[in-house]
Amino acid sequence: MKVTLRDIAEKAGVSISTVSRVINDDQETPVNEETKKLVWQLVKDMGYSKYNGSSKRSSKKIGYILNNTSNIFNHPYFSVLLDAIETEIKSQGYSVGFSFVESDIKKESVRHQIINDDVDGLILIANFIDEEFAEQINENYKNIVSIDFVSDNFNNDLILIEKKKAAYNAVRYLIEHGHEEIAYIGGGFVGGQGMKKSHRYLGYKKAMDEKNLIINEQWVRNGDWSLEGGYLQMMEIIKAEKIPTAVYTASDLMAIGVFRAIQQSGLTVPDDISVISYDNIEMSKYSNPPLTTFHVPKREIGKLAVKLLLDQINDQNPGFPLKIMVSAELVERESVAKIK
Template identity: 30%
Template sequence: MKMSDVAKLANVSPATVSRVLSHPELVSTETRQKVLDVINQVNYKPHIVARQFRTKETKIILVVVPDITSAFFSKVLRGIEHVAVNHGYQVILGDTENDIEREKEYINLLLQKQADGMVLLTARLNKANLEEISNHFPMVLACEYIDGLNIPTVSIDNISSARKATEHLIKLGHTKIAHITGTINVILSRDRMRGYQQAMMSHDLDIDSAYIQEGDFSFESGYNQMLKLLALENPPTAVFAFNDDMAMGAIKAVKDSGLNVPKDLAVVGFDNIKMSSIHEPNLTTIDQPKYEIGKKAMEMLIKLINKESIHKKKIVMKDELIIRESCSSESKVRESLEVI
């Protein structure tokens, strides 16, 4: 069964069948459905290799993530895939496991033209390398970013959102606020720490270096760094963690130390993953519009692939502070600690 056979049965031109397979958005709903009905009826399978030789397209999008085990990325990926599928593309996933060498390997697939474009959810390569690649191949950054990089990017403002999370604790009366960072060589970790520092300084609060502990994004590191904070002679009464995973690890450490959240210590996370609303206590956190970030990034990549102009290369999405049960006022914490 050839494309021309499908065209005859559907009473359309072979070019229309080709458009339905490669750019369905260019074909009317009625015609597209008529062709798809014939394709399903005769079980037509396009010759992928032949199409690649003819069109120089793979119809494949490569999405590179730093850690596939992170719950945060599932909704971002869903947004990417929904847009990709609607435009006739397949999505292949690459997990770097936070290894820059693995990131280079996946980018080489793009350089070898084994994908039509790439969405990078991690950006650990240097600015010059990424800009050079983007000059020749369609590429969009999402979630992570690099200052001054001239590549289409979709993210939130991590500095202001971290400042918002810290100020929530300050408004509750806390003055001894700790921060568990992500790996500090990642720009998101540095920006969220900067937001924390800005909030503390703007309220004339001391920033104790012992109150800043570096984690590695994982539940376990949140647990371990929280134990270090609790072991201080003058422990904090509140903690802002880089992400929800580490925040939940911190809460576990507090519980295992015989204390209570929020009664003895307030905790704020970041990302608003699904578990944050189920965890006990429910976690106060910063919500990122994860699905919308993925959707917008893929829409931008489609435009790049089709050589369409992008008027706004840097898109900053809106975040939101979600207030739940894991925070308490400083006065209540002090009263609890005095009883202990």
Template identity: 25%
Template sequence: MKQKRATSQDVANLAGVSRTTVSLVLNRVEGANIPAETRQKVYAAAKALNYVPNATAQALATQRSNAIGLIMTRSPHHISSDAFLPQILGGLLEVIKKERFRLLIELVEEEHQEQVYSNLARAKHIDAMILLTPRLNDKGIERLEAVGVPTVLMGKTNASTLYTVDVDNFSAAKKATNRLLSLGHRKIACISNAPPSYGASLDRVLGYKNALLDAGITPDDALIRYADFDPQSGYEAMHSLLASRQEFSAVFVASDNVAMGAKSAIRETGLYIPDDISLIGFDDIPWASYSDPPLTTVHLPARDLASKACLLLLDLLKGKQVKNKNLTLETKLMIRQSCKAI
């Protein structure tokens, strides 16, 4: 026979208090003047009865959903092939679990982005949101600013007043390109991580160009391709470069995920890394050090980015004053065996 699920009234009867008191204690309602002894009685009764508060009832009592939204501005296809995303989720869940929040994930494609953000917030499905890799022209962000929902961007957009957590993509890309220059390469191609509608993509390409200019080399747009997050786009971009007959001895690929496809295209044409083409990536996803050859890449602290974005968001939810609106984390160049001196 199925055991009856305990109710808040059962907890109240066992603890010898009212249902209102049970609700105030278990929902941790701020400002409720309840003695510590009474609180302990309620906690003990709930534990004895294996009582789990109803999520809807909790939301009514606290006026909060106890959920944070992770909004991703990409298609389901891109998400499924993204080796970077599990690190982001790991960093978020590590913090959210401790704070007893839930994580709601929403995918937003470009044609719907303007309405989705504000609809999610107004419907009270979430208390706050983290926006992952926002687009530069994301008009929905203006609506978010107007609605006033606590929001942190993992990335940057044009003229936004929202809080951000990111890395210095320009400097990191410049560092990677300088590594190739230090090995004697002068003809260096570039494959971006994403279309130029994403800020990180533009910054990484600009960092690559700036390193060349500093070395007295005029960047050649014929050696630049824009990928679309996934290995397939890297594969196609690399084939395009090789078919162009443009001369280059090295390539900076601004995403390890994209670099997977680029490496495959290089092998298909009978060329070898690094003997024929040196290759350097960006992100340092888990497979990078185990690839053949191990990939030289820029280490991006993905898990730390996510956890710091989440902690910042929780501070905003609690009404804390956060002085630094734009937090920038350090990157590190991981030197392995995919590049050689010429």
């Protein structure tokens, strides 16, 4: 039996308009927090959905949930990935139904919209989705593709980039050029948590350990995935008693900041300090000198994610979750020198 706004209002002892304002997150006439909590709890308990009692028809729309990367739609890595996704969605006759970042989904109104929207499938480019909401997504969506997002709560098609292997190969490349004193500037999740658990740090560590090279903890820094973070952390490394001969940065954006710190300190890349990175964003070939990095095929990944999702929607997938590993390939430029 269909649950209506009237049913929830009667149970909560409030008006139908109050329930509607809560569900639609009306900011002009806000509802007090206690009533909000009661209404959302009843929405969950009573199984309210604007689609209750009717079957979902294809909307030709796709939704996605993104990580909390600052200014993500203009980010030199993610903007390319998202543009590829949206271009492919449109070329297949679909449109974007919604796009939210992780901080948005802390709001009950946004969670309700995601669960009850009429999109045909979801693309997840997130770092973390809590278990309760993950269960709700699973209950309401059978068509899901994740890009670089692994969670025990989901059993869906995955596209994973071999970050650990790329980092390992980058550090091995530095070692083959005679470098033994190698710094690492990476990033964690939001707030810098989990940097040393990241695949890129583990790849760096594996390459160093294999050659019995010492990891100087003063040279392991969290650049928070930003230009400024790369710059500030490299300045701290340069202030230390001893400086490394090379740096591996976990993203090109941080590497550009590292370049500035090195050059501002009266040193040069690569004669004094070599730099190798990961991403191959557009500006990396225009840095001074051009940055040696590992190329991630962002456009191809975006198009592939849409293809996998549409295969699910159109019942053309093999009937079991796919896991696709994507390699990052070395792009040799001019930012690494051999130790003389």
